Amino acid sequence: MITGEVTIDQPEEFNSWVEKLPLNGKVTVDFQKITKVDSSCVLLMLRFKRRTQVNNCEVRFVNLPDKLKRLLSLYEINELLGCVAAD
Numbered sequence: 001m002i003t004g005e006v007t008i009d010q011p012e013e014f015n016s017w018v019e020k021l022p023l024n025g026k027v028t029v030d031f032q033k034i035t036k037v038d039s040s041c042v043l044l045m046l047r048f049k050r051r052t053q054v055n056n057c058e059v060r061f062v063n064l065p066d067k068l069k070r071l072l073s074l075y076e077i078n079e080l081l082g083c084v085a086a087d
Helices: 011-020 039-054 066-074
Strands: 003-006 026-030 033-037 058-062
Touching: 003 039, 011 039, 026 039, 033 066, 039 058, 039 066
Parallel strands: 003 033, 026 058
Antiparallel strands: none
16 A cells, blocks of 8 residues: 655655566555655656556556546546446
């Protein structure tokens, strides 16, 4: 589970986090404790999704904040990432 903010202000911290995630089997990334997101969060999600696909790993993103759901819907990539569209 990731916590805190996933914004442009913390790129190295979250790049490091993405690099450490397992790349085998099924991985669930839980956003329940995220307090703030911006478009850089979408980039990290895409980066992780790409890494998992190369390794035949299944990834699920759960408990997305409403703002992140809206961003994914705006960019029309919610289905690509396997996320529920914003209402």
